[in-house]
Amino acid sequence: MSVVTDGRGLVEIHNVHKSFHGVEVLKGIDLTVHPGEVVALLGPSGSGKSTLLRTINHLESVDAGSVTVDGEFIGYELRHGKLHELHEREILQRRTRVGIVFQNFHLFPHLTALENVTEAPVALKRLSKDNARELALGLLDRVGLSDKADAYPRQLSGGQQQRVAIARALALKPQVLLFDEPTSALDPELVGEVLDVIRDLAKLGTTLVIVTHEIGFAREVADRVVFLDQGRVIEQGTPQEVLERPRHARTREFLAKVLG
Ligand SMILES: Nc1ncnc2c1ncn2[C@@H]1O[C@H](COP(=O)(O)OP(=O)(O)OP(=O)(O)O)[C@@H](O)[C@H]1O
């Protein structure tokens, strides 16, 4: 199967601010993710990792600054030099450029693995039922689940459910794929099978932004590690730079904690 994001997936985050009830949780984030790049986003609980990830596909609007994917806004359009939020329908279409995989899988419980993967491409009228089925079978095969196409989520292990969720995200051929702690709800013995799938996507040149506490995995797979603390990017660099020789005390404290 061809490279998923195919040279696309430039994410440009510029001076993003976001508050909830008057509390600023993103305090001017600048971050560019290049096509094919794998960025691991690390940081303590509450530092704003999920919020930042959610601004990339406009699950969260921003108060100031901008986020574009391949030069285009997901939730806004520029009219007369001003940004206007788009209608929900338009946002839904554009949001499909960015796939997201959550900690708790979020599969549709009443649909089989296959139906979970075909649902969006058919609902969004991207593919006929037959074509969506063909695509979905290929994707399930790719995540090692060709024998589970007809199983319901409740009949699958956590690791299998998460792999279905990844196949589902891929079905819309996103330009970039986001992972929010994809393995932290899994029993330890199931973590590896999900990381294997993500590792394959990285090798294929998919643009990935991964929030994770799996430091060993970040070291191995990420091109760049970005450390977030209290709504700011505190430090970033290669895994060697940030994980082996952190410059900031907060990064060192965080690593000491997660590495136990
Ligand atoms: N919808 C919301 N309404 C109000 N506050 C929110 C909302 N979403 C996030 N927050 C707050 O914003 C801050 C950042 O949250 P966020 O979920 O981005 O952190 P995180 O780095 O992902 O943390 P964790 O590692 O625990 O997942 C937290 O203080 C959180 O309570």
Ligand SMILES: [Mg+2]
């Ligand atoms: Mg989070």
